[in-house]
Amino acid sequence: MRTLKNLWHQICRDKLFTAIYIFGTALTLATVTVIAVMMWNKVAPVYPEYQRDNTVYVNSLKTIEKTDNGNMTRQGNLGLSTIKDFIFTLPHHDIATAYIDDWDNHYAQRPDGGRDIELRRKPADPAFFQLFNFKFLAGKPWGQAEFDSGLRVAVLGDRTARKIFGATEPEQLTGRRFTLDFVEYTVCGIVKEGTPTETVSYAGVIIPYTSLSGFNNETLELWGSYCVALRTDDKDGIRRALKEKQERYNSSHDDIEISFFDQPVDSVVLGLSGNTSIEGFNLTDILLAGTASLLVLLLVPALNLSGIIWGRMEGRLPEMGVRKAFGANRSTLLSMVLWENLCLTIAGGIIGFAAAFLMLKFGITDLFVTGNRADESIVTNEMVLSGQIIIFIFLVCCLLNIMSALVPAWRSLRKPIVESLKEN
């Protein structure tokens, strides 16, 4: 309480410096928050990928074929036969889904004859809806029967449904028909649409891959267009099992060698590296680099704030002298100064966090994400207002406080009482 009273007196006395202090802190914390949210979304369990912690991914295969002209190396996505022979038969998982990571442009034709809608299409199998926790606003997912029959049914995201059908209630859309690349599909369900940052699960329309003509055409053995995601409690076990299958295949084939790299990889590897074919991924190195980057980012604002605190401490020397004369020791005064500055830093942090929230909602991440420009990045409240982000920002406030206030406060409190009292 006393700290807050002192703080209030300081604010009233030095309004300008307090304003600069809080603005500088807010700017720093806003920047840190935006970067933190962007990084967090790559690995955090957010809608609909709430099971990210237990999900692993296999997207790539490399083959080295021995030919007369030397070795020919190929790398790409998996064929269905590869998935069935190698991946689906792995132990240690309870859900496995195959899908096509479709980067081609696809267009839905609007019933009112307006311009075609560009959208992201996800051909998948029924397990896709078990692994990813889509919230159905109407209808239900297509099931095994529709998948086996290759029926042209589709689950639409709510934003995509609005673009195609206009502002219609989701319940009225189930059973409606639309054309996707001039092929007619029937809507069987409407889900709350995710965000394009969730690259594995995001789509405007989810269809059975068996509804595509030629879905099973494999012009090259082992290769195709498919990716796999699996839910597992034993990531190391499943990785070892795939390695063993790989070794068994290679030892029984002289003319070709296959490699699944270090797959299956978890969501941290996929989110931070952007692909599953990375080898030797080291999370410690990334965390160290991130920490170093954070310290560099905080260094200049800390120097700024140090300068302001230094100036204020010089003005408070008589006050400190009086307190020392009444028995306050250096550590008591230091903690008083640190607590006062922490309150200001937190005030700046709250303003910065609010500013970052608004910037994120207005799409600032569009400037910094890699990908198709047609995919606008949508940041949800869940991504920003997560406990981990708030705790992280609080810790950054504390770190910034220590970096900026400790040295100037310590130096000024070293002055003897008499000198402090003489200061005018």
Added chain:
Amino acid sequence: MFRLIFKNLWNRRRAYAWLFIELIVVSALACAILDGGLISIHDANLPLGYDSDRLLIIEAGSIPEGAVTFDASAANSVSNVENQLRFVEKVKQMPGVVMVSELEQDGMLNCESTSMNSFYSGTEADSGANGILTTLFIPGTNYFETYGIKSVPGSPSPEELSARSYARKEFVITRSVAELFWPGENAVGKEFINPRDSTVRYPVVGVVEDVRQKSHIRTNCLAFTTWRSGIEPADYFQVLVRLDDTIDPETFAAAFSNDDARRLRTGNFYVKSLTPYADLIANVENSAGATAERNMSIALAVFFLINLILGISSSFFLQTRRRIREMGVHLSFGATRRHITAMLMGEGLVMAAIAFIIGDILFLQWALKFGLSTGNFMNGICNPADTWASHFGQHFAILSGIVFILVIICVLIGTWLPARSLSRISPVEALRNE
């Protein structure tokens, strides 16, 4: 004035210590951070070698079997090729269209995929593995002239290069490739050699002016080749369209209606999308991360520079309180407000200049050890365009110059307001101040 400025700075060195350290740190950091962004902007603004301002791409898709409007009679390979040609002809007949060319898949300049091959000439100038970006085209489709790619003297014209029939593995190369392998010679008629079998040769049939395959990759080394003799059956293809000089591609794309798309329907082919070339280039840069890197670099530099302005403002505002009497003495001896303002701003500028030199030296040590930014430079690729960005000395000097100007601007902004407020105090008030 300068003597007074230096004297004031020396007398207040303790008070300005934090600010001085901050200026050093910001100078060094700004150089390091802006380097990547600067090179990215530089690379993106290098000439592409072709005229993209009047180009757009029409993507044609094929209605799949089973769709309601699928035309079974158009599904055979002969009809497929005929319909492709008719589609392209219809595009050419559209108002404002000057020239069209059907593109090979991934044969578009600035497409997302990249193809690279190693070339060997066996000459003294050939120093070993030279990775050259390769682009495919379809002969007989006006490829070079639609793009606006020009030939060098001594090489067949673009029309001749587009129209001729090609044997497998014949190449049209850019001027930089020719200079790399056969410096000072006419490369037309020369041959690349298969490194595994020297009897297998790949002739160079034409040399064109430098072209960049991607807007965010600096190299001008590019080779054009083809695997086919002409149009072949396809489910999907792209048509490059050159518009008249008076027509803006954005306006053309915006005005392209569903009726226009229906008119272009040929067999099972339909218009999937119509995109101005500038938008495609921006999309590829975004997908490759070049835009994000550039924006992040600029955003971080702006962040540090705003912090610098705040730091300078707060330090100088603090000084205004402590130097009121001093300014009163100056004013009473005849100094004008302009003198006071200039003196205070001069202190900031001198301090910034000295701190920048120190910060720049620190950054130089970093640059000598780790190198300066090379942009989106693919490993193994040869001979990026020869500009200031490829020479350490010029690169460092230009980067330092830009950062110096930015730091000076920030210091001027940060010192102006405190200097002005201090200069407005009356001499009596100032001298009375204790």
